Amino acid sequence: MSTLEIAKLTGKSHDNVLRDARKMLEELGFGGGLSFEGSYLSAQNKALPCFNLPKDLTYTLVSGYSVQMRHRIVTRWMELGEQKPASAPGIHEQARAAQSCAVHLHPPGCWSTLPQPAPEAGAA
Numbered sequence: 001m002s003t004l005e006i007a008k009l010t011g012k013s014h015d016n017v018l019r020d021a022r023k024m025l026e027e028l029g030f031g032g033g034l035s036f037e038g039s040y041l042s043a044q045n046k047a048l049p050c051f052n053l054p055k056d057l058t059y060t061l062v063s064g065y066s067v068q069m070r071h072r073i074v075t076r077w078m079e080l081g082e083q084k085p086a087s088a089p090g091i092h093e094q095a096r097a098a099q100s101c102a103v104h105l106h107p108p109g110c111w112s113t114l115p116q117p118a119p120e121a122g123a124a
Contacts, residue, residue: 001058001077003051004040009076010062010069014050017061021051024061 003021007014025036036051053061055077062073 001053001055001073001080002038002040003053005076006053006058006062006073009072010065012065012069018049018051020064021053021057021061024057025051028057028060 003017004014006012007017010017021036025031030036036053036057038050038052039047040050042048058073058077062070065073
């Protein structure tokens with residue numbers, strides 16, 4: 001869940017939620033939280049930071065908030081859990097997509113070889 005959605009659900013300002021998330025991630029040993037960093041476009045079309053937190057860290061973050069705020073977050077996670085993705089890609093499709101992104105993001109010669117997905121079962 002993004003810190004933007006957490007701010008909306010809790011009624012807190014995004015700046016405060018972002019501050020709380022940074023503090024929590026640092027205290028838990030995630031450093032600056034780089035693996036969770038994201039960005040969004042503001043109304044002024046400016047890229048601003050946010051965090052995209054997994055369920056456990058979202059719960060950890062909001063456990064310090066009021067009961068009403070925690071309840072809104074838990075309810076939202078339950079709603080998200082009930083939604084079924086239209087078609088979730090398999091691990092091989094995910095690997096191919098990541099490989100494709102890597103080729104487009106890094107010029108030729110940047111990596112000598114790209115990781116290859118394991119052959120699918122029954123493939124010759």
